[in-house]
Amino acid sequence: MLKVTNIGKRYGKFIALENINLEVADGEFLAIMGPSGSGKSTLINILGLLDQKYTGEYLLKDKSYKETNDNYLSKIRGDQLGFVFQNFKLLTTYSVYENIEVPLIYSKQKQTNKHALVEDVIKKVGLEGKEKNLPSELSGGQQQRVAIARAIVNRPNLIIADEPTGALDSKTSTEIMNIFTELNKTGTTIIMVTHDSEVADYAMRTVYIHDGHLYDDEKSVKK
Amino acid sequence: MIDKIMMALKSIDKNKNRNFLTMLGIIIGIASVICILAIGDGFTHVATKGMQNHNTKNKVTLEFTASSDEDTKSGFTRNDLAVLEGIKGVDHVKLTSSNPEASVTVQHKTKKTSATLNKSPKKLKLYKGFGTKVDAGDTGNIFISKDLADRAFKGKALNKSLVINDNVFVVRGIYKIGDFEYRPDIYVSKTIFKQLFASQISQDEAKISVNPSASKKAVGKSAVNEMKKFGEDAKLGKYSISHPDQISKSFTKTLNNITYFVAFVAGISLLIAGIGVMNVMYITVSERRKEIGIRRAFGATAGDIRNQFLIESIVLCLIGGLIGILLGYGVVSIINSFLPFKAMVTTYAIIMSLSVSTGVGLVFGFIPANKAAKSPLVGLLKEE
């Protein structure tokens, strides 16, 4: 699915990422763990084509998008990627239905039946009957379901989730992780950032970031 | 496109009060634009119509104004006509009357009263009696107004005789004069009018046609001077040149001044409105950084975001524009009762107003919309 070679990222003098190498296979479910401020979000922003200012090489489906123009990047994000964020990032004045519809508005592919696509993912995340509700009328877990539905409505190849359970209790976290596992089973590649090792256990593989460096297992992290 | 407009309406609706205040400038500006165009169009309409009606190109009208209000007989005479036609540069002269009615004294039995008289119109609706007009050759019969009938006969006038300037006539019909109508007291036949009364009507206007080579002004001046010297009624009144286009000229000037003033108000309020729109769009953009980030992450291009805010700014201005058009329409109907002509709100004016509104939204919305589109994505997604 993707291959990262020797990626680095600086904020001024501060080195946020250094010499990152990572490969993720199609259909994999990868967890990225690490303490706060270690560079997890910085890395997945690069993987999600949200941040183009880095050194090194990043290939998504064997293609580099470093020199790609902004409009084309938007299209790739809309068509191939799906994002789930820690604090849901829903449009607060829009209904559940309208939130989930957002990626379809910008998709240049011809969607013959947008309504059916939205209804389909609503069913998948178990939000039937809540279509007309505002996010503020939902529980945290339900809001994250909306965010997941929005991320998968365009049938992306890769889902990038930054602390998807960060704002949820453990029971709700389990429900969300079950949805992720189901998605992964149907072939969607998932990269998920978390600081919760129980959540990370749902993934096939876990990598660790510490002070901007990536490690394959916890023991090799230099203390 | 419709869903994008709906989206814009929704965001505008969310901040109704703030957006309405922003719209005020546009409303006033557009209302002013509507008024200017309505007055301008109305005036042009009247002016061009007037031009077609009487071609005053090479005509000078000389007027005689009698010193006494009661004097209805003095004016230009046949001799005066000869004098005027003798002036260098004059092609021909036509004498007319500003008021073609004759003033007469009527008598029934011993009761005398004064009345106005004219030749019978082609058709008249009678209140009492038969017929619709006094036939051209009918020398003995007349119609009189109900008002005169009441004054001279105490009502019962039909088939009674009336002495007008020593000639006897029989009243064959009585007509009523409506509230908004003007009619003389007596109608006589065309023949009788010519024979007995036409000479009593003062010919107080001389329409002088000027040779194309001669100057209207010079001819007018010498006509006034000649009449002062040789005019047979010179002692009974004054001669002057009437200037039909001079009236409209000074009127046009006033109108232009009003138009410039209103245009100035419109311009200023649209400018202020524009700045207001820009300000409110800046606020909107910074309030909605999170929304922009989300849309960008899910496939919106910078152009999509710019268009979203541009559409919002245009829709905001268009709503203001529509309210402005309605307000302008109201103001126009009010000022129409003060204007000597009818101001008209044309389709062109409405299209113009809507274009101006769109323009304001586009121009002043552009910079904030562009700012929204150009914001770096990672920063936007950190917003809550």
Ligand SMILES: Nc1ncnc2c1ncn2[C@@H]1O[C@H](COP(=O)(O)OP(=O)(O)OP(=O)(O)O)[C@@H](O)[C@H]1O
């Ligand atoms: N725009 C920025 N300018 C300067 N420094 C930044 C910026 N964004 C992030 N950083 C720094 O980079 C480091 C990594 O940040 P990042 O957001 O990737 O951490 P994280 O691992 O996601 O942490 P958390 O678990 O708290 O989300 C942090 O030390 C942070 O202070």
Ligand SMILES: [Mg+2]
């Ligand atoms: Mg983070």
